[in-house]
Amino acid sequence: MEVPKGFDSVLHPPARLQIAAVLAQAQEAEFALLKTITGASDSVVSKHLAALAEAGYIVLRKGPSDGRQRTWAKLTSTGRAAFRSHVKTLEALAAAVASGETGGQTRAVKRVRRRA
Amino acid sequence: MDHSEALSALDAKRDAQMQMARAATCPPWRHGLFGLLMGGLVASPAFDFPIRMGILILILFSIPLIVSSDRKRMGMFINGYRRGKTRIVAVGILAVEMSLYAISVWRAFDDHDHVTPLVLGIAGVLIGVVGSLLWQRVFVREMGA
Numbered sequence: 001m002e003v004p005k006g007f008d009s010v011l012h013p014p015a016r017l018q019i020a021a022v023l024a025q026a027q028e029a030e031f032a033l034l035k036t037i038t039g040a041s042d043s044v045v046s047k048h049l050a051a052l053a054e055a056g057y058i059v060l061r062k063g064p065s066d067g068r069q070r071t072w073a074k075l076t077s078t079g080r081a082a083f084r085s086h087v088k089t090l091e092a093l094a095a096a097v098a099s100g101e102t103g104g105q106t107r108a109v110k111r112v113r114r115r116a
Numbered sequence: 117m118d119h120s121e122a123l124s125a126l127d128a129k130r131d132a133q134m135q136m137a138r139a140a141t142c143p144p145w146r147h148g149l150f151g152l153l154m155g156g157l158v159a160s161p162a163f164d165f166p167i168r169m170g171i172l173i174l175i176l177f178s179i180p181l182i183v184s185s186d187r188k189r190m191g192m193f194i195n196g197y198r199r200g201k202t203r204i205v206a207v208g209i210l211a212v213e214m215s216l217y218a219i220s221v222w223r224a225f226d227d228h229d230h231v232t233p234l235v236l237g238i239a240g241v242l243i244g245v246v247g248s249l250l251w252q253r254v255f256v257r258e259m260g261a
Contacts, residue, residue, distance in 0.1 A: 017125055018132035025136060025259070026192040033191030037135045065188055087129065093122035 004093065006085035010055045015040050016048050020083040023058060023075035031071040049073055057082055130260050137259035139190050140252075146186075147248040153178055154209075154244030158216045159237020161224035194255070202255050209247035216240050 011017050015038040022029050022037055035045045049071075052058045057079030062069050075083070153175050160171040187193050196206045217240075220233035 012125075014125060014128040017129050021129045021132045022136050022192070025133065025198065026194050028187075028193055030187070030191035033139060036139075037132050087126075090122045090125050090129075094119060094126060096119075 004089045006089035008082050008086040008089075010051060010057065011082060011086045013048065014038075015044065016052055017083075017086070019045075019048060019052065019073070020057065020075065020079060020086075023073060024080060024083050028072045028074045030065075031073070034073065052079065055079075055082075133259040134261040136192075137256045137261035140192070140194055140255065142186075142248070142252060146182075147245050147252075149178075149182065150248045151241040151244030154213045154247075155237045155239075155241030158213060158220050158240030159233050161217075161220045162230045162233035162237070196251065200255075200258055202251055202258065205247065205251045205254055209243065209251070212243055212247075213240055216243075 011020055018038050019034050022034060031045065031049075034049070035042065038045060038048070040048070049058065049060060052073075053060050056076060058073045058075055061072050061074070063072055064070070156171050157175055160168045163171065183193055197203055216236045220236045223229040223232040223236075
């Protein structure tokens with residue numbers, strides 16, 4: 001069965017989707033803000049940021065603020081395209097249920113997630 | 117992934133955008149400052165060269181300070197010309213302010229009229245403040261907050 005086009009296993013965890021959603025609107029966002037928005041711990045946010053950076057979806061930089069080094073994240077053009085595509089797929093899946101088209105796609109996506 | 121998972125993922129995204137919109141809400145002084153910068157630019161031709169240059173340099177140096185202040189206060193920086201409906205507002209503000217500035221320059225340099233630029237400067241402040249408030253309102257609405 002065909003995997004829905006645009007589904008992205010890197011962006012699938014809700015916290016990563018939330019981080020990408022913020023970065024899609026802001027030029028850059030600071031670690032503390034992303035932590036507040038996702039409601040996750042420091043280590044969990046760090047892991048999500050590392051996964052997104054490894055996929056080439058974001059770039060991280062350290063910058064001084066109030067005398068402390070802070071981590072800033074920025075979405076890359078690859079990340080922006082992947083985010084848009086993933087959101088479109090989610091919207092299509094959410095909308096397609098009434099027509100009964102999602103069964104096969106659901107199984108295919110689960111297979112991809114197990115592999116990821 | 118099924119329908120409910122897709123819906124809950126979209127809810128999580130919406131929730132993040134709403135929180136972001138709340139975090140991006142600017143205090144009144146920030147809207148006022150933007151209005152003053154715009155009004156200062158429009159009114160600047162009313163003054164003699166040294167003062168005019170002083171105003172323009174002050175405006176130029178204020179921009180990175182505002183960006184830095186926004187980053188520190190909100191933990192992010194949102195470009196005014198970002199994609200979306202806010203771009204229409206941003207371009208609209210710029211077009212009106214630049215038109216006022218052009219009229220101001222024309223009146224001050226061609227007709228040696230130094231009152232009109234001051235009056236237009238006050239209009240520039242008001243348009244800047246209202247435009248900034250409108251931009252924020254459109255952004256918050258776009259984020260679903």
